[in-house]
Amino acid sequence: MAKRVVKLTFFDESVKKPLTFQMAKKFDIMPNIRRAKVTETTGELVLELEGGEQNLDKGLAFLKKEGVIVEPLVGDIVE
Amino acid sequence: MSYVRGLKCRECGREYPKEVLFVCEYCFGSLEVNYDYGRIKKDLTKEVILRRPKTMWRYKELLPLDNDPTVGLNSGFTPLIPANNLAKKLGVKELYIKDDSVNHPTLSFKDRVVSVAISKAREFGFDTVACASTGNLANSVSAQAASVGLKSYIFIPADLELGKVVASLIYSPCLVAVEGNYDEVNRLCSEIASKYKWAFVNINIRPYYAEGSKSMGYEIAEQLNWKLPLHIVVPSAGGSLITKIWKSFNELQKLGFVDSVPTKVYCAQGHGCSPIVTAIKEKTEIIKPVKPKTIAKSLAIGNPADGYYAIDTVRKSGGYGEEATDAEIVEAIKLLAKEEGIFTETAGGVTLAVAKRLIENKIIPKDESIVLCITGNGLKTQEAVIKALPKPLKIRPNLASFEEQIKNGTNQKIADDKVIEYYI
Numbered sequence: 001m002a003k004r005v006v007k008l009t010f011f012d013e014s015v016k017k018p019l020t021f022q023m024a025k026k027f028d029i030m031p032n033i034r035r036a037k038v039t040e041t042t043g044e045l046v047l048e049l050e051g052g053e054q055n056l057d058k059g060l061a062f063l064k065k066e067g068v069i070v071e072p073l074v075g076d077i078v079e
Numbered sequence: 080m081s082y083v084r085g086l087k088c089r090e091c092g093r094e095y096p097k098e099v100l101f102v103c104e105y106c107f108g109s110l111e112v113n114y115d116y117g118r119i120k121k122d123l124t125k126e127v128i129l130r131r132p133k134t135m136w137r138y139k140e141l142l143p144l145d146n147d148p149t150v151g152l153n154s155g156f157t158p159l160i161p162a163n164n165l166a167k168k169l170g171v172k173e174l175y176i177k178d179d180s181v182n183h184p185t186l187s188f189k190d191r192v193v194s195v196a197i198s199k200a201r202e203f204g205f206d207t208v209a210c211a212s213t214g215n216l217a218n219s220v221s222a223q224a225a226s227v228g229l230k231s232y233i234f235i236p237a238d239l240e241l242g243k244v245v246a247s248l249i250y251s252p253c254l255v256a257v258e259g260n261y262d263e264v265n266r267l268c269s270e271i272a273s274k275y276k277w278a279f280v281n282i283n284i285r286p287y288y289a290e291g292s293k294s295m296g297y298e299i300a301e302q303l304n305w306k307l308p309l310h311i312v313v314p315s316a317g318g319s320l321i322t323k324i325w326k327s328f329n330e331l332q333k334l335g336f337v338d339s340v341p342t343k344v345y346c347a348q349g350h351g352c353s354p355i356v357t358a359i360k361e362k363t364e365i366i367k368p369v370k371p372k373t374i375a376k377s378l379a380i381g382n383p384a385d386g387y388y389a390i391d392t393v394r395k396s397g398g399y400g401e402e403a404t405d406a407e408i409v410e411a412i413k414l415l416a417k418e419e420g421i422f423t424e425t426a427g428g429v430t431l432a433v434a435k436r437l438i439e440n441k442i443i444p445k446d447e448s449i450v451l452c453i454t455g456n457g458l459k460t461q462e463a464v465i466k467a468l469p470k471p472l473k474i475r476p477n478l479a480s481f482e483e484q485i486k487n488g489t490n491q492k493i494a495d496d497k498v499i500e501y502y503i
């Protein structure tokens with residue numbers, strides 16, 4: 001089992017869909033919500049994800065396809 | 080003697096010891112240095128500061144080292160220049176340039192943060208330092224590591240301009256050009272940082288590193304005779320500098336060095352990479368990451384790590400955010416050079432172009448004090464302006480030829496497709 005920490009940003013239509021739940025169920029991933037901020041039009045979730053390496057890749061690819069912005073937590077550090 | 084209490088999560092407030100930590104293990108929020116201001120207030124006075132050498136270390140109680148610094152001993156205390164010619168041009172009454180384009184040793188504000196980061200890394204006992212960078216940070220880490228014989232690993236995207244690469248390579252770091260975009264360099268570096276026991280100045284040393292930026296704010300206050308400007312325009316990439324300048328002003332108030340913090344803080348970004356400014360204008364606190372496309376490469380961070388805090392700073396101060404197009408950036412670089420004799424890099428062009436727009440739009444009033452933060456030197460980004468400059472007059476070596484050319488008037492512009500041919 002692997003662990004990954006990601007920040008998900010939801011906009012527009014993706015805010016309204018239960019995408020995190022769908023990802024967890026479809027790819028057998030356990031999400032642990034560490035921080036969240038949600039407004040009417042946008043949402044930001046910091047998650048620790050636990051699952052098989054391949055499942056994590058597939059799960060995150062699924063979210064990206066649905067329009068969610070997936071970033072490693074550190075953000076851009078290149079300066 | 081240290082005045083640091085420890086580290087504190089910027090999100091949940093949980094406290095940690097002053098160790099090599101950078102994220103909260105509970106909420107994954109970033110950590111910040113927490114000081115014992117009561118003790119600092121007792122020991123640090125204006126008189127003490129005035130007796131010290133004119134470097135950023137005259138405020139050492141407010142920087143996170145346990146002992147005296149061991150690198151960057153001449154960094155900081157760059158000039159704060161009354162920009163009277165430029166003020167006239169922009170129609171404002173009181174304008175100052177904080178000129179970090181002449182910072183020591185590598186001509187950018189990054190010398191401040193790297194001086195703190197590498198001194199701290201040495202206190203922690205590291206023998207190797209590293210960073211992920213697109214230019215100024217790479218130059219400063221390479222130079223300052225070399226000055227104390229530390230090994231350094233510098234990670235850059237493979238498609239960087241030669242000039243930026245040379246200004247790092249000359250100090251003999253291990254320069255690693257990653258075949259990928261900025262995002263991929265980031266991901267790789269966080270992975271490397273978790274495996275190798277190196278001091279990554281902008282990853283695992285980040286809480287300490289970022290504090291170095293505060294020195295710019297202290298200097299501005301001191302150079303204005305312990306009075307804060309009413310407006311300050313700061314270029315933003317990851318958003319750290321703008322939050323630290325704000326922190327420095329508030330610390331000065333806490334310590335009684337200034338009566339109040341009346342300053343409005345403005346965030347300047349390039350059009351094509353303005354996620355912080357966009358969020359400010361759209362009145363949201365959530366940053367939408369972008370793919371950068373601007374000539375201001377030192378500001379080209381699409382997913383700013385401190386974006387939220389930068390927005391918060393601007394809002395709390397009553398400031399605003401604005402962006403500048405590539406053409407405006409080039410014009411502003413030329414304007415600063417022509418009016419004040421200062422050659423800044425693209426980030427400085429962004430700052431001035433944004434200030435110009437904020438003044439024109441009456442967001443910054445014309446009769447109040449304004450400081451522009453010029454963070455880097457134009458010699459590093461010559462390719463950005465070369466096409467906008469005329470060619471020199473070419474004459475035969477005699478007076479007649481000189482006078483004939485002078486009669487013909489000003490220098491002619493070189494055709495875009497001839498620029499490289501002309502200079503190389």
